[in-house]
Amino acid sequence: MKILLLEDNVNLAEIIKEMLEEKGHTVDWFDDGETALFESAHGYDCFVLDIHVPTMDGIALLKEIRQREKRTPAIIISANIELETIQKAYIAGCHDYLKKPFYMYELERKIDLLCSANERLKLQDGLSYDPKDELLYDASNEVMKLTLKERRLMALLAKTPNIIVSIEHIEQYVWEGEDVGIAGLRSLVKRLRTKLCEKSIETQNYGYRLVVVSSHYK
Template sequence: MNILLLEDNKKLNETITKRLKIKGYKVESCIDGSDAIEKIGDGFSCFVLDINVPNIDGIKVLKKIREYYREIPVIIISASVELDDIKQSYDFGCNDYLKKPFFIDELEIKIEKLCKIQDDLIHFDKDCHFDYKSSLLVINKKEQRLTKKERLLMNLFLTKRNQVLSYEAIENYVWEGKFASLESIRSLIRRLRKVLVHDYIQTVVDTGYIFKTK
C-alpha cells in the first residue's frame, strides 16, 4: 500500500516514514503542501497530513484530495487544538484526527483500521483493472505503464465513472491548474483510448467525456 505523508518537521517525518516502511508500506513523504498537491494523483491508498506546513496548508490539501477521491482515507496529524481546525478537517472529509504529540503506534493502528476497506485494484471490466499500488493499467493480464498525465486522467475517470467530465474539470485536474488547449486534452484522450483498446471513453459533444462501465 502506498501512503503520502505531509509533515514539515523533518525529524518526525523521517521517524514516521521509517516506521511505516518497516510495516511494509510504501511511503512518499513531503514537507511542503505544494509538493503534496502535485503528487495527489500518484496512486495513493492513504494520506497522512499535517495542517501547518509551508506554502499550502494541510486543510487545503485535504480539500483538493476530496475533489477527486471520496473514499481514500485521510488522517490529519496536528499540534493545533483550535476547534476551527478540527471542525474544518472533518467538514472537508478527513477520516480521523490525531493530535500531536502521539505515539507512532497510534498512527499505525489508525492506518490499518481505515485501509482495511480500501482496495488497491479498481476493476472496470472483468479483463481490465487499474492498480493504484503500482500505478499500472492491466488489460488481459498485460501491464501497461502510463505517463503521468495518462495516469492522472485514469484516476479522474475511475473516481467519476459513468459521470460526465467537462473539459474544464479535466484541465484543472490533469494539468494541475495550468492552461491546456482543447487539442491537448483531445490528444491525451486519443492516447489513453489507444492504450485501453475497448471503447470505455465516450465523447459528450461540446461538453467533455464520460468513462462508461457496467
C-alpha cells in the same frame, strides 16, 4: 500504495516515512502546504497531513484537494485538540484525526483500514478491478495481463470511478510529467479499451473516465 505526507517536523516525518516504506509503501514527504498542493494531483492513494505547516495549512490543503477529487482517504495528524479545529478538519473532508503524540502503530493501522481498499470495482462485460492490488480480472475471474503504463492508467482512473480525470493528470501520473503528446495518450487508452471494452473508458471534454457498474463487488 503511494502516500503523500505533509509534516514540517523533520524528525517525525523521517520516522513516519521510514515506517511506511518498511511496509512497502511509496512516501512523498513535503514540509510546506503549497508544494504539497502542487504535487497532490499526481495520483496518491492516501494523504497524511499535519495542520500547522508553512505556506498553507493542512486543512486548507485538504479543501483544495477535495475540489478535485472526493474519494482518496485523508488522515489529519496534529497536536491541536480544539473541538473547532477537529470539526473543521472533518468538514474539509478528512476521514480520521490523529492527535499528537501518537504511536506509529496507530497511524499504520489507520492507513491500513482507510486506504487499503478490499472491494473490487465491477466493470462491463463481467470484468472487475481490484484497486488495492491493481489487478484486472476477466469474467472467469482470471487475472488479465497489463503493461506497466496500462496498469498505471487503470489505477489512476479507478481512483475516481465515473469521474473525469484530466489529460494533464494522466500524463503526470502515467508518464511522471514527461511530455508524451496527445497521440501517445490516445494510443494507450485505445490499447486499454481493447482489454476492457470500448465503452468502459469514455472520452469527455479534456479527459477520460472509467465507467464502473458498481463499487461494491466482492
